[in-house]
Amino acid sequence: METQTRKFEILRYRPEEQSEPEFRSYEVPCMPDWVVLDALNAIKDDIDPTLSHRWSCRMGVCGSCGMLVNGRPVLTCAAFVRDYEGTIRVEPLSNFPIVRDLVVELDDFVHKIQSVKPWIVRKLEKDVEQGEYRQSPAQLEEFKQFSMCINCALCYAACPVLASEPDFVGPAAIALGHRYNLDSRDEGNAERYDAMHGHNGVWSCSYANECSQVCPKHVDPAMAVNQAKLTGALQWTGILPKKSMT
Amino acid sequence: MEVIEHDILLVGGGGAGLRAAIAACEASPDVSVGMVSKLYPMRSHTVSAEGGAAGVARDDDSLELHIQDTLKGSDYLADQDVVEVFVDAAHKELTQLEHWGCPWSREPDGRVSVRFFGGMSVKRTWYATDKTGFHMLHTLFQTSLKYDRIVRYDEYFATRLLVRDGVCRGVAAFDLRTGEVKCFLGRAVILATGGGGRIFPFTTNAAVKTGDGMSLAYRAGVALKDMEFVQYHPTGLPGTGILITEASRGEGGHLKNKHGERFLVEYDYGVGDRAELGPRDMISRAEILEFEAGRGLRGPYGDYVHLDLRHLGEQKIDQRIPFVRELARNYVGIDPVWEPIPVRPVVHYMMGGVDTDVDGATPGVEGLYAAGEVACVSINGANRLGSNSLPECLVFGKRSGEAAVAYASQGASEGPREALVGQAQAEEARLDALRHKVGGEKIAQIRRELNSAMEQGCGVFREEDSMAACVDSVRQLKGRYADIGIGDSSRIFNTEIVQALELGNLLDVAEAVAVGALARRESRGAHTRRDYPERNDADYLRHSLVRFAADGPRLDYRDVTITRWQPQERKY
Numbered sequence: 001m002e003t004q005t006r007k008f009e010i011l012r013y014r015p016e017e018q019s020e021p022e023f024r025s026y027e028v029p030c031m032p033d034w035v036v037l038d039a040l041n042a043i044k045d046d047i048d049p050t051l052s053h054r055w056s057c058r059m060g061v062c063g064s065c066g067m068l069v070n071g072r073p074v075l076t077c078a079a080f081v082r083d084y085e086g087t088i089r090v091e092p093l094s095n096f097p098i099v100r101d102l103v104v105e106l107d108d109f110v111h112k113i114q115s116v117k118p119w120i121v122r123k124l125e126k127d128v129e130q131g132e133y134r135q136s137p138a139q140l141e142e143f144k145q146f147s148m149c150i151n152c153a154l155c156y157a158a159c160p161v162l163a164s165e166p167d168f169v170g171p172a173a174i175a176l177g178h179r180y181n182l183d184s185r186d187e188g189n190a191e192r193y194d195a196m197h198g199h200n201g202v203w204s205c206s207y208a209n210e211c212s213q214v215c216p217k218h219v220d221p222a223m224a225v226n227q228a229k230l231t232g233a234l235q236w237t238g239i240l241p242k243k244s245m246t
Numbered sequence: 247m248e249v250i251e252h253d254i255l256l257v258g259g260g261g262a263g264l265r266a267a268i269a270a271c272e273a274s275p276d277v278s279v280g281m282v283s284k285l286y287p288m289r290s291h292t293v294s295a296e297g298g299a300a301g302v303a304r305d306d307d308s309l310e311l312h313i314q315d316t317l318k319g320s321d322y323l324a325d326q327d328v329v330e331v332f333v334d335a336a337h338k339e340l341t342q343l344e345h346w347g348c349p350w351s352r353e354p355d356g357r358v359s360v361r362f363f364g365g366m367s368v369k370r371t372w373y374a375t376d377k378t379g380f381h382m383l384h385t386l387f388q389t390s391l392k393y394d395r396i397v398r399y400d401e402y403f404a405t406r407l408l409v410r411d412g413v414c415r416g417v418a419a420f421d422l423r424t425g426e427v428k429c430f431l432g433r434a435v436i437l438a439t440g441g442g443g444r445i446f447p448f449t450t451n452a453a454v455k456t457g458d459g460m461s462l463a464y465r466a467g468v469a470l471k472d473m474e475f476v477q478y479h480p481t482g483l484p485g486t487g488i489l490i491t492e493a494s495r496g497e498g499g500h501l502k503n504k505h506g507e508r509f510l511v512e513y514d515y516g517v518g519d520r521a522e523l524g525p526r527d528m529i530s531r532a533e534i535l536e537f538e539a540g541r542g543l544r545g546p547y548g549d550y551v552h553l554d555l556r557h558l559g560e561q562k563i564d565q566r567i568p569f570v571r572e573l574a575r576n577y578v579g580i581d582p583v584w585e586p587i588p589v590r591p592v593v594h595y596m597m598g599g600v601d602t603d604v605d606g607a608t609p610g611v612e613g614l615y616a617a618g619e620v621a622c623v624s625i626n627g628a629n630r631l632g633s634n635s636l637p638e639c640l641v642f643g644k645r646s647g648e649a650a651v652a653y654a655s656q657g658a659s660e661g662p663r664e665a666l667v668g669q670a671q672a673e674e675a676r677l678d679a680l681r682h683k684v685g686g687e688k689i690a691q692i693r694r695e696l697n698s699a700m701e702q703g704c705g706v707f708r709e710e711d712s713m714a715a716c717v718d719s720v721r722q723l724k725g726r727y728a729d730i731g732i733g734d735s736s737r738i739f740n741t742e743i744v745q746a747l748e749l750g751n752l753l754d755v756a757e758a759v760a761v762g763a764l765a766r767r768e769s770r771g772a773h774t775r776r777d778y779p780e781r782n783d784a785d786y787l788r789h790s791l792v793r794f795a796a797d798g799p800r801l802d803y804r805d806v807t808i809t810r811w812q813p814q815e816r817k818y
Binding site: 001014015016017033044045046048049050052053054055056057058059060061062063064078099100101103105106107110113114117118119120125126128129131132133134135136137139140143144147148149150151176180183185186 | 357453486736738
């Protein structure tokens, strides 16, 4: 297979040396089956060892390598060079502070994930010796889609609400909280109510649907947010109890 | 220098590390756990495991059968007392994950569903479609968030165990975000950093799998055990090495050569009626022999065979192995509903690792534990059965977490603080010097040559000359590594420093693999020699142990523990 030289413009920011981020251009010989991540690794290995970016599994499941490619949030391990024409522009995810180059600060994202209490809450825990909880395929289907989130944060980069309201708990966290609320084994939705339905919860969402557009795993967080709005409203009015959803 | 103290320190936050952290918290109401990981826990390589996790679940199965299958799969190199402990606990741990919310696939009656896997004589592999590792890891990570006592140090790279007089009481690690080296002190340290498949060029392993914990323990005086046993998975995508799960065969997929023959059935490769449900080492060998017989297909990345799923039909593929379809479509442009998938053997897993006992404790260094792929406990022997590694992370993660707490609370001393902090300060000086290092060698170049040497010398089939050349090459590369130059002297998120340190770890691990392989003059499990094609129990029913010494590794052996099951010829 023959390589084709492609031009990349990469946003570089090394805070010890630069006051502002700036684009730098690289000419990279690319194999026809390369993804954008391959080109970044080629730059790192053979052109400029000072480039910093995160990556690990290179198969779209660890969630490390999300960046903006030509302005759109994508996993760079699943974005093929051949699908872009002309110069390819790579930037760190928007709506996050830049640590360096293509690396953004994720602590706030992880805190938001934690804030919805994404674990099974039960009044009485069953002993392991008593075996599994029975859960029908239909009950599993209720929440399965929302359990597919890989925490890549592309939806946070795409969300127009987060651009202006940084405290919004955000699509991935709401989808995850909703996932546990829908799980037949869980009894914790009252404990999640404040994080999900409080000041920075679902009601901040303006339903731009950008999150679902960019989600690489088809989690459809916008649908989770809107389902959560409905159940939250029914709970608030007392039509649905807060505790036993199922 | 900032000194951070916890009762228990974890290095690594994947399946084994998270399970250990939770177990430590549950074992004691006031224990504090510090979790040092070079990546956010949910990025850990456990996430890439696809097909499933083995645990006895059905009436047609038994602990005895799971033990027998595991021992036979291991080519009798597994320690039988440890396998008994493992099998007894595996299904309980999978049930525990179920209670914590893991979305296991289900039967119509609501019970957890199980599937066939290679070398397992009945259906006993629990699965969450074909993203089992992903769901297990996220379930563990999310469950760990319940515990305020688990304090995470995400994106901290551990570079040295702090050991004084044979007692481990801490670890030096730097914060990637600031470059600052910190001294972590604790009464016990658990390594859960995974394997080191990245010593090879063509591997399913994520970029982070650089043998860090193996090198840390090795340099601290613990032996690396059975390192010569490297598992090739029979179904990796050519080029990228991305894993196509064994579940695709467990669900009924066929392997075919260029004539469209099911070669495992047509030719005698020792797997007999089991065919595609044979163990990984045997099927990987069969694929190479097909290539050598001229019955492989030719592609830009070398020979390959076909994994044919077409007869399963679209509905079953989408229901049971949707990720296989997604990966094949994305990365090789093939829809397995309509076309067979090109696959070839790919480095997948290291049976060997840090020598530990059944509780994860490392002989020789008190206070140090290891669990998961980094460790060799050993349940996998010369060849791990698919779907035993995920429960291994759980069972031995839990046991080491509990054992570390018991050790720490039974009067383990605090350790000589000044001496330990001094070691961390020496590490800080070493890393400062590394950031400004001038030299003529390039990291990427040495890594490529190392990868090539390992592939040449320690592939599916091995022989004396090529292994000896591999040992020499690795030694020369170690020499050249001392002369690497660093182009990036900055502190903030300096990934060139990370790569330099990872390369040092890869070189340690590669040398142990090559030295162990050269010395084992027999064929057993994944270690297959053309010059010694038979298993030799009289001389080699023993674990190899490679120890660090300044002038090169030292090798010795320890007998395998045999309890009730006498080694037999391995035929399927």
